[in-house]
Amino acid sequence: MSFIAELRNVAKTFDGIVALDSINLQIREKEILALLGPNGSGKTTLLKILAFLEKPLKGEIFFRGKKATEKNMEQLRKESTMVFQKTILFNTTVYNNVAYGLNVRKLPKNKIHEEVKNALKLVKLEGFEKRQAKKLSGGEQQRVALARALVLNTKFLLLDEPTANLDPKNALLVEEIIENVNHESGATIIIATHNMFQAKRLPHRVALIMNGKISEIGTPAEIFGKLSKTLASFAAAENVFTGTAKITEEGTTLVDIGNGVIVEATLRNSGKISIFISPEDIILSKTRFASSARNIFTGKIVEILDLDSIVRLKVDVGKPFTVQITKRSFNDMGLNVNMDVYLAFKASSVQIV
Template sequence: MISIENLSRDWPDFSLQNINLEVKDREYFVILGPTAAGKTLLLELIAGFYKPEGDQIRISGEDVTMKDPEERSVGFVYQDYSLFPHLTVEENIKFGLQVNSFLKEEVIDKTQQIMDLFGISHLTDRYPRTLSGGEQQKTALARGLVLDPKVLLLDEPISSLDMPSQEEMRRELRRIHEETEVTTLHVTHNREEASWLGDRIAVMNHGEIVQVGNPDEVFRKPKSEFVANFVGIENIFEGKSKREGSVAKIDIGSNVQIEATTEREGDVKICIRPEDILISKQPIKTSGRNMMDGQIVNISNLDNISRVTVDVGKEFAVVITKRSLFDMDLEVGKNVYITFKASSVHVV
């Protein structure tokens, strides 16, 4: 559906470098990365707001590299919604239809259909300043989809909303995508948002795409230390790996040795997600090859989860529910055991 080959573009203080990307028809594709990674600039190149330097962008097999935005069949929704403040909800949505010379009956029908789809028909005569953030976002999305674009581009579409509204809008975006089946490219810096919505994810940093894969591949099998750090793998260690039979033993220093299922030997980096580590007050019988004892040195709480840091010679972060923390009566200074499987150790 979207094919990008060796895309580059220089600005005075930033550049996109050799972007290669394939987005499938009807896919919900997320570009994930930190602020100033170049995510929005990539969307704007796809939309035609900028022209690349001698490279190629195809949409539905058609070369649109040098075409103007209105010739690309692309809908674009910015983070700030960009609604016309002097127009009502209905007028904002029908604006594109009128500019593109749709018949009056088509304008009425399409506008009503898309408002019904988003559940905003009751807001017809309201102005943007009177709407909640979620209502403004639904209006912007409706305006982006009313022309039946081949591709919908979303630039941080829910980052301005409060947490409950973000959760509601994530569900709404998934529902709309399932009903319309429009190919969607969604930019965000939010890991939860990316994993919840994306069929596949591209991680972007400093103007380059550094990894592409499904959520499990990106979040559990990062290809670099940057990706591991960015997607929240807090347990990252350097070590020396040596194969012994079906597993490798990796010395990470301080008399701590980790078993992992990898073919790699020599200098390596390993990553273990905090939620893949079990914590207990007594040794437990488990299939996990890695068990070690240590002392709790820190506990931090966030919403319904707790992050427990255990020093076993190296510090490991473990994520558990607040209920588990309470039931086990875990406190800083207490001795505990941590356990994880060899298959939970990702080697980069």
């Protein structure tokens, strides 16, 4: 098997704080590799090192068998492209944004025109050329950023949480684009994510990263087949709960996750299990309402995290649940910290980890 990139004993510190600690990683040609880990685990630093934007403190990087040095970094950078978690756009039109890398590469004008058009089509933003990039919605902006990277047709794509700040519709669209690009142009794609679902569904391999170290690496089936300690400990940050499951007479399962919180799931499991509820699947309301959702809880908003077009809220119902809603809903509902709210989700939204 041929490797496109290889890291040997790579370490990196920022102001004395260890960001990466002796990373050994071989990235296979044409694979999608997910780096799964909580915020602050070192995913972004690892991607930046792979993008030749950061120099490691120790260790070696090989790209297509060539060792990266101070001298060839600029050249190597042209063979990979990174898309950042926070969407950064040049303060100009969509066209100028997407054309930037092609202009730097001094391609002829008509070729640039053609490539930009194709890239915008790929991300479903046809006809957006003349629009001001910064005036688009969050989802559209992220797609412009993606198009700007894809247009370069580099065979090594590094995506930092490409769907974290997106609503479910845009997130799905971006995932489709990633799969397509990998499939059709054979690009190797490294994707940093803290979304276990994404890591389960999208990549060929998953590397678990925690405190700057890669703790496990394997296919999604290998990684998620067993409930590893690392996986459980980091996932606790976002709607992963461990509890005791009991099958009911109706054939569903009640999972007691502690503090009096019992979640109903359309599973047939008993004993100790870990469950996950996607933040997008939870409905939030200020009043109790009749619905078909089997799980309804009351709780207080304890934290609000504003992410451009969407808002993530942490609601304590005895256990902390993360809920994701659009900015518009957030504003319309006039939500605030300490406010009492209702959470509802279907039994079928509960996934087993």
